[in-house]
Amino acid sequence: ASNTTAILDGDAGQDPVFDFAYSTVEGLAARPRRLECRFLYDRAGSELFERITEQPEYYLTRTETALLAAHAEAIRAITGAVTLSELGSGSSLKTRILLQAWLERGDRVRYVPIDVSRSALSGACRLIESTFSSVLVIAVNSEYRCAFPLFRELSPLLVLFLGSSLGNFSPGHASVFLGALAASLSADDFLLLGLDLAKDPEVIERAYNDAAGITADFTRNIFARMNRELGSRLNVDSIQHVARYLPDQQEVEIKAQFTASQVITVSQLGQRFPIRAGEAIEVERCRKYSLEAVLPYLESFGLHCEATFTDDRKWYALVLLRR
Ligand code: AVI
Numbered sequence: 001a002s003n004t005t006a007i008l009d010g011d012a013g014q015d016p017v018f019d020f021a022y023s024t025v026e027g028l029a030a031r032p033r034r035l036e037c038r039f040l041y042d043r044a045g046s047e048l049f050e051r052i053t054e055q056p057e058y059y060l061t062r063t064e065t066a067l068l069a070a071h072a073e074a075i076r077a078i079t080g081a082v083t084l085s086e087l088g089s090g091s092s093l094k095t096r097i098l099l100q101a102w103l104e105r106g107d108r109v110r111y112v113p114i115d116v117s118r119s120a121l122s123g124a125c126r127l128i129e130s131t132f133s134s135v136l137v138i139a140v141n142s143e144y145r146c147a148f149p150l151f152r153e154l155s156p157l158l159v160l161f162l163g164s165s166l167g168n169f170s171p172g173h174a175s176v177f178l179g180a181l182a183a184s185l186s187a188d189d190f191l192l193l194g195l196d197l198a199k200d201p202e203v204i205e206r207a208y209n210d211a212a213g214i215t216a217d218f219t220r221n222i223f224a225r226m227n228r229e230l231g232s233r234l235n236v237d238s239i240q241h242v243a244r245y246l247p248d249q250q251e252v253e254i255k256a257q258f259t260a261s262q263v264i265t266v267s268q269l270g271q272r273f274p275i276r277a278g279e280a281i282e283v284e285r286c287r288k289y290s291l292e293a294v295l296p297y298l299e300s301f302g303l304h305c306e307a308t309f310t311d312d313r314k315w316y317a318l319v320l321l322r323r
Pocket residue numbers: 052060163164165166167168208215218284285286287
């Protein structure tokens with residue numbers, strides 16, 4: 001008899017459905033119950049999120065895009081002709097504004113989008129290649145952290161982390177992420193962070209309770225995904241989206257409230273979770289920032305503020321940091 005040794009690639013054993021099942025079971029067994037918001041973004045969820053960004057109440061994307069358009073040249077003047085890399089690039093729509101500013105300075109540009117969604121990456125690559133023939137695109141299909149080791153090779157570099165996505169991380173996760181990201185950058189590399197600022201609670205609550213109900217569908221989609229992938233048989237119509245802004249915590253708390261009792265079955269792992277009528281499960285947190293507090297926090301990771309760009313209403317900020 002001969003021995004057989006199997007060597008698995010780091011990611012190769014990772015089955016996305018198992019990952020979702022395991023995380024769902026962990027979150028439903030916890031108290032208070034909560035789901036990991038990264039599972040909101042399957043194909044249907046990503047499409048719903050794109051529609052959220054078009055809703056009149058959701059000011060974040062529109063404001064950030066306007067800031068990029070107004071300040072792309074100033075950003076390029078500070079960073080010089082660096083490689084652009086984007087974490088969670090999605091459709092790369094906003095990034096085209098920066099690519100345009102880079103090309104106007106006559107540079108050949110290298111763009112490295114990083115995203116877990118292969119379909120979003122290939123769509124973005126096609127779009128960029130057809131719009132900008134002199135941009136070299138190297139797309140990386142992975143979780144953010146798996147791409148961090150590449151950053152040394154890509155320096156000099158500007159990493160983009162836009163959309164206030166940092167706000168969806170738990171405080172612990174945000175600190176680990178920023179520490180690891182800062183450590184992966186070389187001296188004089190840059191990070192451009194998009195951050196939604198604390199403001200009138202009514203404006204914030206409206207953004208997460210749009211009249212067309214798209215954000216509500218986005219919340220319910222994580223349960224629809226359980227039906228599709230985990231063999232759950234939930235009536236998603238009886239699940240209500242509840243989004244409240246907690247001013248003291250500067251966070252929007254998004255919950256799914258069950259209006260009737262139901263059982264969440266995760267067949268792969270042989271688990272059942274009875275949910276009572278009225279019970280709420282947290283699906284997402286969206287932090288809002290004040291520049292006075294966030295700049296010293298970023299500095300504590302060795303990320304030095306080079307410039308901040310805000311709109312007239314001070315609703316949103318682009319923060320350019322240097323390592
Ligand atoms: C992706 N992220 C920054 C969005 C936000 O505003 O926190 C996700 C979102 N959830 C509901 N609406 C938008």
